[in-house]
Amino acid sequence: MKKIIAAAALALAGLTLAAPTHAVAPDTAQAAHARAASAQSIATGLFLISNLADDTPGSALSIGPVPPVYPPLDVPVRYLSGPLTNHWLVQRGDDGLYTISAGRGGPADYRLVERDGAVFASATQEPSRWMIQGTEDGGLTLGTPDGRLATLHADDVPQVTLDAPDGSPAQAWRLMQLSGD
Known part of the structure; x- marks a missing residue:
């Protein structure tokens, strides 16, 4: 009798492990809602912006060297x-779109702009x-309204650069909020 009970318990355990995967996978609407909620949780603040395709510690989006000329170059x-x-x-603006600038929002800050199919930093453009x-x-995607x-x-x-969506890690970013800012 003990052997029969043990065999039945093993059979039930096997059925549990073989449960269809669709039973635990979120549906598309739930996944889309979760993605939208993660983007909506971004509050105004200072962030480091890193890419999920690059695992180099401490790497993030930057302006790089800028020649000391006036007016400042893009x-x-x-x-x-x-x-x-x-x-x-x-x-975040009232329209749900974001502006991104290097600094704390001053008039001389460099701001991210789209130019010639790429992302530039500009101190002179809106x-x-x-x-x-x-x-x-x-992760998060940073994109244009188009x-x-x-x-x-x-x-x-x-x-x-600004490219069509392809689902690659190179298009996924992480915004790491800086503490105390």
Whole structure:
């Protein structure tokens, strides 16, 4: 009798392990809602912006060296590490779109703008409006209202271009809020 009970228990355990995977996978609407909620939770503040495709510790979006000329030149954003990274002020507008600037919102701050299919930093142009949306892997996309996404090409110039969505990790970003800011 004990052998029969043990065999039945093992059979039930096997059925539990073989449960269909669709029973635990979130449906598309729930996943979309979770992605939207993660993007909506971004409050105005200072952030480091890093890319999920690059696992180099301390790497983040930066402006890089800017020639000391007046008026300041627009420069392509760079992806650098350590003390060369920038703190970015991310501000949500009433329309749900964001502006991103290096600094604390002053008139001389460099702001992210779209230019020639790439992401540039400009001290003279009005900031572009950016869409920030969650991804399924917990990252965020930074994109234009027309649907192009900021994509990291670490070995190219410019390093951050605006491309059609392809689901690659190079299009997924992480905003790490700086404490006390």
